[in-house]
Amino acid sequence: MTFRCCASLVAASxxxxxxxxxxxxxxxxxxxITGVMPDLAFTLTSETGATVHADDFRGKVKVLxxxxxxxxxxxxxxxxxxxxxxxxxxxxxxxxxxxxxxxxPKRDTPALLEKYxxxxxxxxxxxxxxxxxxxxxxKRYRVAYSYGPPDENGNYLxxxxxxxxxxxxxxxxxxxxxxxxxxxxxxHDLELLVNE
Amino acid sequence: MNFGxxxxxxxxxxxxxxxxxxxxIAVYLRGWLRRRRAGIKTGGWRVTAFLLGVVLMYVVLQTxxxxxxxxxxxxxxxxxxxxxxxxxxxxxxxxxxxxxxAGVPERLRVRFLRPLAHxxxxxxxxxxxQQPIVAGVLFVxxxxxxxxxxxxxxxMLNVPLYNVMNWSMAVDGLLFWYLMLCSTRPAAGGxxxxxxxxxxxxxxxxxxxxxxxLALTRVEVYHVYAVCGRxxxxxxxxxxxxxxxxxxxxxxxxxxxxxxxxxxxxxxxEGIGPDRARAAGPNxxxxxxxxxx
Numbered sequence: 249m250t251f252r253c254c255a256s257l258v259a260a261s262x263x264x265x266x267x268x269x270x271x272x273x274x275x276x277x278x279x280x281i282t283g284v285m286p287d288l289a290f291t292l293t294s295e296t297g298a299t300v301h302a303d304d305f306r307g308k309v310k311v312l313x314x315x316x317x318x319x320x321x322x323x324x325x326x327x328x329x330x331x332x333x334x335x336x337x338x339x340x341x342x343x344x345x346x347x348x349x350x351x352x353p354k355r356d357t358p359a360l361l362e363k364y365x366x367x368x369x370x371x372x373x374x375x376x377x378x379x380x381x382x383x384x385x386x387k388r389y390r391v392a393y394s395y396g397p398p399d400e401n402g403n404y405l406x407x408x409x410x411x412x413x414x415x416x417x418x419x420x421x422x423x424x425x426x427x428x429x430x431x432x433x434x435x436h437d438l439e440l441l442v443n444e
Numbered sequence: 445m446n447f448g449x450x451x452x453x454x455x456x457x458x459x460x461x462x463x464x465x466x467x468x469i470a471v472y473l474r475g476w477l478r479r480r481r482a483g484i485k486t487g488g489w490r491v492t493a494f495l496l497g498v499v500l501m502y503v504v505l506q507t508x509x510x511x512x513x514x515x516x517x518x519x520x521x522x523x524x525x526x527x528x529x530x531x532x533x534x535x536x537x538x539x540x541x542x543x544x545x546a547g548v549p550e551r552l553r554v555r556f557l558r559p560l561a562h563x564x565x566x567x568x569x570x571x572x573x574q575q576p577i578v579a580g581v582l583f584v585x586x587x588x589x590x591x592x593x594x595x596x597x598x599x600m601l602n603v604p605l606y607n608v609m610n611w612s613m614a615v616d617g618l619l620f621w622y623l624m625l626c627s628t629r630p631a632a633g634g635x636x637x638x639x640x641x642x643x644x645x646x647x648x649x650x651x652x653x654x655x656x657x658l659a660l661t662r663v664e665v666y667h668v669y670a671v672c673g674r675x676x677x678x679x680x681x682x683x684x685x686x687x688x689x690x691x692x693x694x695x696x697x698x699x700x701x702x703x704x705x706x707x708x709x710x711x712x713x714e715g716i717g718p719d720r721a722r723a724a725g726p727n728x729x730x731x732x733x734x735x736x737x
Contacts (some may be wrong), residue, residue, distance in 0.1 A: 284601050285601060314673075321683060387455075391672050391675055396677070405677075407675075409676065424601075424671065426671065
């Protein structure tokens with residue numbers, strides 16, 4: 249019992265010290281979460297209906313965001329915000345892929361996702377999958393989603409996290425962004441990752 | 445959220461939790477049966493309290509409740525209330541020592557457990573950690589540590605850190621309530637009841653301070669739940685207020701109940717006045733229910 253307690257405390261302090269050391273570098277303008285979460289991995293369905301894996305985006309800086317196309321506010325605002333940041337990045341933006349994962353596969357068909365993401369720019373990729381695939385990916389990044397009750401027309405809200413996870417070219421988790429981060433900060437950090 | 449049998453399955457399966465809980469219950473029941481055969485009675489409420497405590501710990505760690513706790517601040521606070529206060533309190537108020545000892549196979553106890561418990565590698569850190577002031581500071585300190593916004597943020601994102609958080613709460617809860625409710629009686633050289641009441645009393649105020657702050661502030665302190673998504677759409681401030689109330693009122697109340705239990709034993713064992721002590725004779729406080737080990 250005592251051993252375990254001491255071991256836990258030692259492990260906790262080491263981890264915290266490690267995290268403090270990691271977040272010590274001042275170069276990032278959004279939240280550094282290097283090493284905090286696992287590398288990007290998933291099996292999902294692309295806009296063309298084909299199966300895609302995280303490895304298919306190797307070499308690009310990946311921005312992962314969960315949402316759904318019927319989303320009234322958070323998703324379009326966040327995607328628009330990311331699009332604004334990418335527009336300021338010039339040629340570097342070509343090295344970025346925004347992976348918009350719909351957690352509402354019932355309504356978001358690959359075709360609908362393609363139409364939706366194209367409105368934001370060429371770097372935006374719509375993905376979705378079976379509930380099992382989505383649960384696996386959301387669990388990996390500790391993100392929750394749930395469905396609200398449908399109204400008389402069968403429309404419903406989807407409750408989901410607002411996190412924007414950023415992965416480097418190798419697929420390691422690096423940054424956590426938020427739609428309240430200024431576009432300048434987002435562009436700055438994405439440029440740093442592109443040019444690593 | 446599915447509340448069917450699926451809910452009872454672990455969200456993140458941890459064999460250690462399963463093994464420890466099953467082992468605790470198995471050893472306890474074996475000890476209880478063996479004692480019953482030998483004619484030693486164990487009060488029904490004690491058996492119930494112990495089993496309930498272990499089951500509660502298992503439920504908050506190894507069912508989909510854990511998932512819910514990760515995605516709603518007030519459910520997370522309830523999880524810690526159970527891990528740090530309620531379950532260890534129930535386990536220790538059941539005075540399970542004698543029953544557990546009877547449940548461990550004799551050879552294992554004599555050859556392995558007893559030498560381990562008496563070895564300096566266990567004794568020295570155990571003594572250090574169970575100094576009354578250290579135990580009190582650790583008890584409150586862990587609540588503050590894991591609620592520190594920066595640390596809380598990483599604990600909710602990083603699985604190993606999250607596990608360390610929950611383990612540290614459970615283990616510290618067991619150690620603390622063991623010291624308060626279940627350790628050797630003062631008459632046999634254990635910590636004086638006055639000390640126990642003092643330590644319990646001292647932990648109340650800081651618990652109220654942090655709970656009340658979270659229950660009353662208009663500032664959203666924990667953004668990580670919005671980042672990762674809440675279970676259902678309640679406002680972050682409402683979530684935080686309920687979480688604060690849980691950290692404030694039931695937690696402080698458990699501590700007050702702990703003080704009353706210790707006070708009750710103090711009065712029972714040492715008597716209120718000379719008349720009572722004389723009347724009770726030398727056997728006061730020596731009944732089996734007060735012997736933890």
